[in-house]
Amino acid sequence: MVYFPHRHLLGIKDLKEQDITVLLDKADEAVQLSRQRDKRSSVLRGMTQINLFFEASTRTQSSFELAGKRLGADVMNMSVANSSVKKGETLIDTAMTLNAMHPDVLVVRHASAGAAALLAQKVSCSVINAGDGQHEHPTQALLDALTIRRAKGKLSRIIVAICGDVLHSRVARSNILLLNAMGARVRVVAPATLLPSGISDMCAEVYHSMEEGLKDADVVMMLRLQRERMSGSFVPSIREYFHYYGLDAQKLKAAKDDALVMHPGPMNRGVEISSDVADGPQSVIESQVEMGVAVRMAVMETLLTQTQGPAQGQTRGASR
């Protein structure tokens, strides 16, 4: 048994290089399991997993559901995305209600940054952050890392260009943290309106041109541009955005010949990525989905079968 001193997975920020390696190694095993005819393991038999999604999500939720089922857990889905009740007010109450049902792990997605950490303080089970506002989405960064590591054999000293709406992206934040922890070089490529304030101090090299930002990159990671941000408020139009920042075959030439093309999904074809690139030989977008299930299996198995270390969520944010 390996040492993993965390009770929750709230963000990549709390993880050290060896923690990440533990999870990725475990995920490699889960990939093997998932490719067998009998995909069931029983390590979590008898345990209850609740997926609590305050924000609609098909992909992440089903990925977590499948991961839990393959490990033998009982999985329950709670979608409260369309509830008319104001989100902030129901968060704690919903959590307490679910907590009374004695789940072993709570998978939470919420539109507010810090929501998963807040829940972790109030419940007695492990909490996995499946995306909190614009803060973090740790399992996405882990599955991206697994995809890269399996394709490139390593994470250190590779160049990863993260392109697009970094400002609003929890995927970008988690990836920047994880890739830096593993010794990769991270670039961000975006128009200045889609970069967070202080980005130059966030362990990433900043580029405003795809040609320069993609030069010699080993990995090109595209981010989704939310529809409501496309016209006028952050960028003038879809047309202009695609012209300068959409990934097409021409722009991809700047990267290394064997550069991987990644996207967390769901894709806006013709906005941030062209179809020929998304479906082309360098694309590992489908592989990312497969790795997603494996990484989530690894995370849940590691959290739930560890001799539990110090509970990270309880040592923080005492006063609310």
Next chain:
Amino acid sequence: MTAPVLLTNLRILDPSRNLDEMGGLLMADGRIVAAGANARNQGAPEGTEIRDCSGLVAVPGLVDAQVFVGEPGNEYRETIESASRAAAAGGITSFITMPDTNPVIDDIALVEFVQKTARDKALVNVYPSAALTKGLLGKEMTEFGLLSAAGAVSFTNGRSPVDDTMVLRRAMTYAREFNAIIACETRDPYLGGGVMNSGVLASWLGLSGIPREAEIIPLERDLRVAEMTGGAYHASRLSVPGSAAAVAQARQRGVKVTCGISINNLTLNENDIGEYRTFFKLYPPLRGEDDRVSMVEALKNGTIDIIVSSHDPQDVDTKRVPFADAADGAVGLETMLAAALRLYHSGGIDLMRLIDAMSTRPAAIFGLDAGTLKPGAKADITLIDLDYPWIVSKDDLVSRSKNTPFDNARFTGRAVQTYVRGLRVHSV
């Protein structure tokens, strides 16, 4: 009638006379008879109660110019009475209430309600400020003349800035005739729509930022309007050096401007937010350490006139939610002095300036009968033990709300006795 009281063997510190000496303080009939070295020789009248106060400092009772209360409307958070008890515990003998209540204090009857409630129930002096615009909506001005006559000591739009420059201009022009002071928050609603200080910390936390300019730009507008109208303007709580610079420049142009700062912005910074600690979600937001240090300097050199507690009681319903959804504000009446003494102990501000900023100066700006230990003045006195060590526990707070950013903070120094009109309303 109570017997005269003589406090002896204490240090008398009175910014109104720039006096700092060992001596005594004699009070009778709710007034100060003598305070200073000469009070010892004066001889006390027959029947005087003599209290030995060795090791303590007597200062004019503190004046807090910005206190949000929950009465009327949100009494479960704080009443005028509970706020007054918290004030007494913090050495504050006078405070100004903000009009952000439900209903908004924008009518004579409501000003009178606050005054009557205070008269009947409060341990300390309570002065209402009235809304600058009806319902704080920023559209129509309130009855400055009648409200002033009823006892409103200033006009403010509370937490909400006045968007319409023309409304502000007319209000300031009209208010000038009544010598009314207008106190404003400066927050650009568009640029300042975020939830914490803009910067790399907010970016990592995934929280939207409030840039410094969101405070400076509307402040500069307001200062130009004050200049244009000749009215007296008070910037309620500033948080960034750019704002202090704007005030200093306006003064050079002859604008009648004063300004304040929240104790929180002088003693805390954005790092205290840690992992989404909502008790540190404030307005103005906690800024960077460089900003804080510059603001301490601006307080020291007098660019910033006064310190306010910015007391803003909030309950779990508004604070135990995700950070972005949480209400702004922290209670502060009980901890303002102790927190400010951190600046004396290690921030390089002398005690005279500090007490001036928390008593004499705010009393002068808002025209209150307070802020001095001169003979004949109301006997509102705070006795401070500068070296008293204590740890804040939110369970010990007198305030009805417990949203203090100083929970478990270690302080050196506190108000050990508070006198209002000669009566001891608090003692440790």
